[in-house]
Amino acid sequence: MTTERVVDDNVLLEGLRRGAPEAVESLFDRYHNRIFGLAMSILKNESDAEEAVQDVFLTVVRKANTFKGNSALYSWMYRICVNACLMRLRGKRRSETVSIEEFMPVFTEEGMHASLIDDWSKEVERKALEKELGQVIQRFTEDLSEKYRVVFVLSDVEGLSNEETAHILGLTVPAVKSRLHRARLYLRERLSGYLQEGKTGPQ
Amino acid sequence: MNCKELVYMLEDYIDGTMEEQLRRELSVHIEACEPCLNFLRTYEKTRILCRHIRPDEIPDELRKRLKTFVMEKVRERQRNIEKYLGEEARERLRQVEALLRAYAVNRLPPVVAALFQAHNDRCERCGAFLRSINGGKGPVEITGIPPDVEEHIVEFLDALPPGEATNLT
Structure with missing residues (x-):
């Protein structure tokens, strides 16, 4: 976040505290894309995400007076968004997710790699392929349980620091790092499988 | 390792x-x-x-619907707040007028009368205004209370012991 954005946010916040509709409009224009993206990545459903986004903006307007400004405005909004989404998930039957354990690396008793590890990093340098693989990864993240997905989205998609992610989710920094690491191990493994399949042709 | x-x-x-x-x-x-x-x-x-993952883009139609919804709620909330503040202000003015009317006809409860007198002796603005409404010598139409006097009397009312302010109206 640039300083300019922070200053802007402070001006916005002052307007919000007065309840000025123009401030709410600027807030909406500035953040609705990111809030919607975050809500979608947790809820994976457009109508649920729509309701969550409504909640986020109304909560921000209602609570602007009590927001102390200890954290940045966007980080406060992300926190409200994550809470709104998790509340919506709680009542529901868990959407189907794969077990992350199935995709963790396996080792021999001596702690050596038990499976063949190919280096495909050079084969995917082409720009077009990078884009395609971005979409593939996104599909894979949808199979993750929200415990990992939320951390992954905040850190690797939104680009927040581990500290910010920890603050937003109410987790410790080591917990964030560990979940992120597992999510990346999972993605590396699934990506390897995907590229392997591509080489040998669909079975 | x-x-x-x-x-x-x-x-x-x-x-x-x-x-x-x-x-x-x-x-x-x-x-x-x-x-x-x-x-x-x-x-x-x-x-x-x-890094090549892009968060889901919001469809235009959904964006418009969301914005309309949020802005409508915010305006509604703003109207309610203004309405509430307006009612508050009118209620405050009613209380101030009630106090002044009771003062004008010497009908203030003793505790309130003593406290009110103490304030007016100390406060030039309020003292001058009270003398202008006839200094408690008979019924009088209360109009044109200066804002600073109204503010002082509101503060005075807020600081009264519980129950005393409601006795006035």
């Missing part, structure tokens, strides 16, 4: 938070172990590819 330990410490190795001694051990292992080198390369590549 074996491959398993290396994999579980990869995160620290990459983000640079690993202590130097451990880092050297890890580097020695990686140089001698092809699977680990491959693992490290593909792990890093995965992280880079993750």
Whole structure:
């Protein structure tokens, strides 16, 4: 976040505290894309995400007076968004997710790699392929349980620091790092499988 | 250091938070172990590819619907707040007028009368205004209360012992 954005946010916040509709409009224009993206990545459903986004903006307007400004405005909004989404998930039957354990690396008793590890990093340098693989990864993240997905989205998609992610989710920094690491191990493994399949042709 | 330990410490190795001694051990292992080198390369590549993920774009129609909804709610809330503040202001003025009317006909409860007198003796603005409405010598139409006097009397009312203010109206 640039300083300019922070200053802007402070001006916005002052307007919000007065309840000025123009401030709410600027807030909406500035953040609705990111809030919607975050809500979608947790809820994976457009109508649920729509309701969550409504909640986020109304909560921000209602609570602007009590927001102390200890954290940045966007980080406060992300926190409200994550809470709104998790509340919506709680009542529901868990959407189907794969077990992350199935995709963790396996080792021999001596702690050596038990499976063949190919280096495909050079084969995917082409720009077009990078884009395609971005979409593939996104599909894979949808199979993750929200415990990992939320951390992954905040850190690797939104680009927040581990500290910010920890603050937003109410987790410790080591917990964030560990979940992120597992999510990346999972993605590396699934990506390897995907590229392997591509080489040998669909079975 | 074996491959398993290396994999579980990869995160620290990459983000640079690993202590130097451990880092050297890890580097020695990686140089001698092809699977680990491959693992490290593909792990890093995965992280880079993750940057190509784009969050879901919001469809235009949904954006418009959301914005209309939020703005409508906000305006409604703003109207309610203004309505509430307006009622508050009118209610305050009613209380101030009631106090002044009771004062004008010498009908203030004793405790309130004593406290009110004490304030007016101290406060030039309120004292002057009260003398202008006839100094408690008969019924009088209360109009044109100066804002600062109204504010003082509101403060005075707020500071009264519980129950005393409601006795006035």
